Amino acid sequence: MIKQDVIVIGAGAAGLFCAAQAGQRGRSVTVLDHAKRIGGKILMSGGGRCNFTNMYASHENFLSDNPHFCKSALSRYTQWDFIGLVAEYGIAYHEKTLGQLFCDDSAKDILNMLLKECEKVNAKITTQCEILSIDKTSEGFILTTSKGQYQCESLVVASGGLSMPKLGASPYGYKIAEQFGLKVKPTRAGLVPFTLHEQDKNVLAELSGISLDARASCNNTSFNENILFTHRGLSGPAVLQISSFWHPGQAVEFDLYPNGDLHRELLAAQQSSPDSQLATALAKFYPKRYVQMVLPYLHIDNKPLKQYQGKQLEKIAEAFHQWQLKPNGTEGYRTAEVTLGGVDTDELSSKTMMAKNVEGLFFIGEVMDVTGWLGGYNFQWAWSSAWVAGQYV
Structure with a gap:
C-alpha cells in the first residue's frame, strides 16, 4: 500500500495546481487520473492558447445557488496572483477582449508550468489509474485502484464536470460526493x-x-x-x-x-x-x-x-x-465548455473547500456548483479553489 498525505483525483487545472500548493507545504502528494494524457481541457481551451484567467474576475462573474460561496477563495488567491506565477515562468500572454488573457504561443506553456510546479515539490502523477473503491478510515481514506492501494489523510476531488466527454469527463466526482452523503445539485450543460x-x-x-x-x-x-x-x-x-x-x-x-x-x-x-x-x-x-x-x-x-x-x-x-x-x-455536454450545478456548496466550507461533515474530503474546481462566465473565469475558479484547499489538505 502506498501511503501519502494527500491524494488528488483528477489531473486537470485544479488538481495539478492543488497538488503543487500542498507540496509546497511539505505534504506528500499523488495525483491519480484515469486518462492516458493529462490536461486535455487546458490544451484545447482558447483555441489552443488557453484563456487562463480574466483581469476583471470577481464573484459577480459566477453562477451558483449560493452566490456568496466563491467570494472567499477568489479574494484570497486572485487573478493577479496567477498572472504573477505566469510571469515568473516567462510565459508571454496578451489580452484579447474584455480582460481575457491568452498565451501568445501555446496552452502547453500553462500545462508545462503546472507540471514543473508539481515536479518541484515531488508531487507524483499517475495516469491510466482507475479507482475501484474509496473507504473512510479513522486515519483518512483507502483507495483501491487498478494500480494498487493508496492510503491518505486528505482526499481532494478535482474530477471536473460532464462537459466534453471525449476528453474524459465523467460523473465520478458526483458519485464520490453521494457516497459520503453530500447533496449534488442537478447538472446541465453551460457555455454551449x-x-x-x-x-x-x-x-x-x-x-x-x-x-x-x-x-x-x-x-x-x-x-x-x-x-x-x-x-x-x-x-x-x-x-x-x-x-x-x-x-x-x-x-x-x-x-x-x-x-x-x-x-x-x-x-x-x-x-x-x-x-x-x-x-x-x-x-x-x-x-x-x-x-x-x-x-x-x-x-x-x-x-x-x-x-x-x-x-x-x-x-x-x-x-x-x-x-x-x-x-x-x-448541443449538450458534447460541446459545452462547462457544467452547471454539481456538488452543493452548502455542504462545503468556503474557507477550506472541505466537506463540513466528512473530515479530510475536499472538492475543488468544476465538480462543485460554481460556474464562471466565458472568458477565463472558470480557470480562475480552478486556481482559487485549488489554492485554498492546498493550504489545508
Whole structure:
C-alpha cells in the first residue's frame, strides 16, 4: 500500500495546481487520473492558447445557488496572483477582449508550468489509474485502484464536470460526493451553442458562418458580444454566455443593433435616399446575405424606403432590436465548455473547500456548483479553489 498525505483525483487545472500548493507545504502528494494524457481541457481551451484567467474576475462573474460561496477563495488567491506565477515562468500572454488573457504561443506553456510546479515539490502523477473503491478510515481514506492501494489523510476531488466527454469527463466526482452523503445539485450543460426548431433551422442554417454584433438577453441577464450562425443553430460568445442563464422552453431576445438606434438610421436613409430599397439601407449595417435571407424570415417586405409610412419603419427596426428566438435546446455536454450545478456548496466550507461533515474530503474546481462566465473565469475558479484547499489538505 502506498501511503501519502494527500491524494488528488483528477489531473486537470485544479488538481495539478492543488497538488503543487500542498507540496509546497511539505505534504506528500499523488495525483491519480484515469486518462492516458493529462490536461486535455487546458490544451484545447482558447483555441489552443488557453484563456487562463480574466483581469476583471470577481464573484459577480459566477453562477451558483449560493452566490456568496466563491467570494472567499477568489479574494484570497486572485487573478493577479496567477498572472504573477505566469510571469515568473516567462510565459508571454496578451489580452484579447474584455480582460481575457491568452498565451501568445501555446496552452502547453500553462500545462508545462503546472507540471514543473508539481515536479518541484515531488508531487507524483499517475495516469491510466482507475479507482475501484474509496473507504473512510479513522486515519483518512483507502483507495483501491487498478494500480494498487493508496492510503491518505486528505482526499481532494478535482474530477471536473460532464462537459466534453471525449476528453474524459465523467460523473465520478458526483458519485464520490453521494457516497459520503453530500447533496449534488442537478447538472446541465453551460457555455454551449443553441440548437433550433426545424422551422427556424431551415432558414437560419443558410446563414452559417455569418457573425453579428448583438446583445443576448434572458432571465434579466444580458451579454453584448458576437453571435454566430452555424449549420446546427446559434453560437458565438453572446450565445454561449446567455446559454448558462437559459432554461428549456424560454425565449432569448437578441438586439441585433445593440449600440445604436436602427429606427433613426432608417429615417435618415429615407430622407437622403428615398428611392433606395430597404434591403440596400440595411446592408450598410448587416452582411448582404443576411439581409436577403432575414427579411422574408421576419415577414418584412422589401420596398423603396419612400413607400414606408407612419410607424412602419419603427416596427421594422423593432424586429431587429427585439428579435425573439425560442431555442429547441443546446448541443449538450458534447460541446459545452462547462457544467452547471454539481456538488452543493452548502455542504462545503468556503474557507477550506472541505466537506463540513466528512473530515479530510475536499472538492475543488468544476465538480462543485460554481460556474464562471466565458472568458477565463472558470480557470480562475480552478486556481482559487485549488489554492485554498492546498493550504489545508
